[in-house]
Amino acid sequence: MNKTPAPKVSARGPVDHEVRDQIVAAATEHFRFYGYEKTTVSDLARAVGFSKAYIYKFFESKQAIGEMICANCLDEIQTEVKAAIDAVDSPPEKLRRMLKALVESCLRLFFQDRRLYEIVSSAASGRWPATLVYEDFIEQSIREILQLGRQSGDFERKTPLDETTRAIHLIMRPCFNPLLLQHGLDTTDEAPVLLSSLILRSLSP
Amino acid sequence: MNKTPAPKVSARGPVDHEVRDQIVAAATEHFRFYGYEKTTVSDLARAVGFSKAYIYKFFESKQAIGEMICANCLDEIQTEVKAAIDAVDSPPEKLRRMLKALVESCLRLFFQDRRLYEIVSSAASGRWPATLVYEDFIEQSIREILQLGRQSGDFERKTPLDETTRAIHLIMRPCFNPLLLQHGLDTTDEAPVLLSSLILRSLSP
DNA sequence: TGAGTGACCAATATGTATTATGGTCACAAA
């Protein structure tokens, strides 16, 4: 569903190589079915038809493979959120859609690909690079919507942009951070609408 | 530091009995030092000078003892928060103080009594009664402050009280729920002030 | 009658011997 988008980190050997993609594909499949822990590097090697040692020509560790898969998951979420934001023009509506899409994407991952969710979760716990990019993306998206809204006159302009951005980021955190999300699943129905409304009230000029 | 305030749940045998208090005291001490898991019921029995079987005349399980200790921790937090709220008159300031006190109390528990924090944490995870009372207390406190602020004209009155209450509760959640708190320790400095400010902006008439 | 207990059981935790796994490297074939 996702072609490896960018090498990013912890790659090794030929960057653009068919076998690398095969490994990623096999890993995605195996991790999704059996989970990260239960999948051995030998399993992946067998799946792509090469020896275990060959895997290590492309990835410097099993975790590096996990990070790649994790990055793909997070990329997918980012793409969906971006699409939701771009689908409308009004900044308040952008903000509502953003939070809605964010929650929906995360929940889908949680309920439909629990095993992959666990990887993302431990990635967040270990502060893997991909999760930092993800957090940055969220914060940047918020900031951009705020700037748009301030230009259009939809949002107040007194509070420093960084402060507002940071505060909204904090509020949204339990909706997109896997570690927090799993402890508030019971509130995920009401959260997006309640929170957007409150945030938007706080932004009124 | 806390005399067993109310029997509440899962008690057994004589409700008001010296030995019960001794058990609670011993349990608090042991749990604080060695943690819930590492403390055996026999340890507690030895500490109070009776046999293990006698412990079970007062508590129906080891977990029931844990719940008692947990309830005491949460009671302490509630007392502190209540004091912080009552210390000032202006509703906006009440709200600021409430969140500040909440975060400080929780962090103190986390950093100074890690072992007890773990109990509270697993209590939240297992939805033990004491944590439900705690959550109710938070929500009720928010609601009361909101009502006061609406009467005094400090807060807007258009949004349904329940909706605002719920939304603020959701926002504060990562600050007082042990399961969420431990994943956002890096943001606990800025969180109270940023969040209070945003919330108060959203409440302006 | 009620305070208090030792002996006992099922289930969980712990220590340990063994296996499986992540990871490397020298080397081979193409």
Added chain:
DNA sequence: TTTGTGACCATAATACATATTGGTCACTCA
């Protein structure tokens, strides 16, 4: 040079026998 591997090692996971622990109950002694 590039593609690819089997043999190898240290560490982590597993499996299993043993020891602890949570919890009960019949019973004793004021």
